[in-house]
Amino acid sequence: MPRPMWSGSISFGLVNIPVKLYNAVKKKSIHFNQLRKSDGCRIRLKKICPSDGAEVPAENIVKGYEISPDQYVIVTSDELEAIQPKNAHTISIEDFVELGQIDPLYYDNCYYLTPDKGAGKAYSLLLAAMRKTSKVAIARVVMRNKEYLTAIRPAGNALSLSTMHFADEIIAADQLEELPVDVPEPDTRELAMAEQLIESLSTGFEPAKYHDQYHHQVLEMLEKKAEGQTVISQPEVKEGGKVIDLMAALEASISAIKNKNDGGKGQKLVKDTKPVAAARRKKASAQ
Template sequence: MRPIWKGMLSFGLVNVPVALYPATKKKTISFNQLRKSDYSRINYKKVGTDGAEVRTDEIVKGYQISPDRYVIIEDSDINAITPAASRVIEINDFVKLDQIDPRHYDASYYLVPETGAGKAYALLLQAMGEANVVGIAKFVLRSKEYLAAIRPAEGALTLSTMLFADEIVPAAALETYLPGDIKLSDKELNMARQLIASLITNFEPEKYENEYYKAVTKLIDSKAETAIGTKQAEPPGKVIDIMAALEASIAAIKAQEKSKRKKKTG
């Protein structure tokens, strides 16, 4: 596995050379669309409202501000405000884990020490674990700035990219769909509490499996022997010079006629 980022993990005056690796691998199955008559792949074209195909070099970025009005954004505009590439993940704050709303978490990664950084890495790992804290940092990955939470897990430092506060939809936005002032009886509450108490256990993620993924892979395996070969489009041949081809054809015909005459007179 190759790292997707290399740089420094910084807290105070301590800098730890680290590499960033993905900590998750989503299991999804995607299907291609094929034409039913010959099972050839379906291709998509970019077309304008007039139905004409649009070349890549004719496409610009536009942000819609009203039904028929767009602000045109050039690549140079984006480049001017893109954050500069950074090789430092600087921890600005340490907070308690239970203070972070899980809705903020996005993608997860591992921070792995580079050669010679083991001691500094182990120091931060153990100290954070004993304090039960999460480091909050900002860093740039692939020209985008991220908020991140860094915390110990299974003997390694993990980094979770986070959603910013204004990206979280508050429950109040759905208040019209939520139950209002509903009166609950003591009997109902006691029954619910008993049911919940009977189901409380330790979280064991390995016991929860993606049943749909397993079913789809089993279905694909069962049909593997009857897989259909798709019909591929013929590759474009060598460009032919029409005049040269005509001249060659005429010359061949003349040569054949000349050969016939020789046979007759021979």
């Protein structure tokens, strides 16, 4: 059962809505421990002072900000808490904007907001009003000694909150050195073919159809090794070389998509050597 990671209130004009904040994302990751190669003994990482080689316990560790080489200003948790904004438990809505005005580059982590006790009516009112106006609320909130810019928007029957990067944290594309310069305008035929290729790949966004294939393959490999099986290396996939004839590459891409949409008629069936797919077929036949 998910547990709230923060509680406070949404400040909406003169309206105050007590809320709880929940993680909206459950990240899947595979963690490996470090072991000694000779006997598999797990390695412990210790915090060692380089000046005397002694291990430093957690209670003797303080925060320090380096102001010059090997010169630090010591900061305590009480000092950081003392300068926190007074509204540290308030999500202060400052503006309402159109969703399309927000570049996805600004988004960071995602959360759900739920009403606290007695706040259901006010919460539902804000949710309904935001649905009606199709607006996104831009707000500030302080969490873990850091101020965040956030975007609040309806997500089904709940409000979602996405933390955002501030403008000065975004690297502008014009700062990149390897962007093409002095490139001529695209050839009319090539542009038409590129547009056709995009249209042939266009569809509705269905998140459930995309899977982390590498994650599944690693889990399958670990299961096989745990059962004592030998893991066979997968054949190397040859990467395509540099595009010499752009038009030919576009035409070939469109032709391949047409063949795929036609069910591969006239094409030879290629055996799927991917371990996940093979495992699924094996399980299906056994049922």
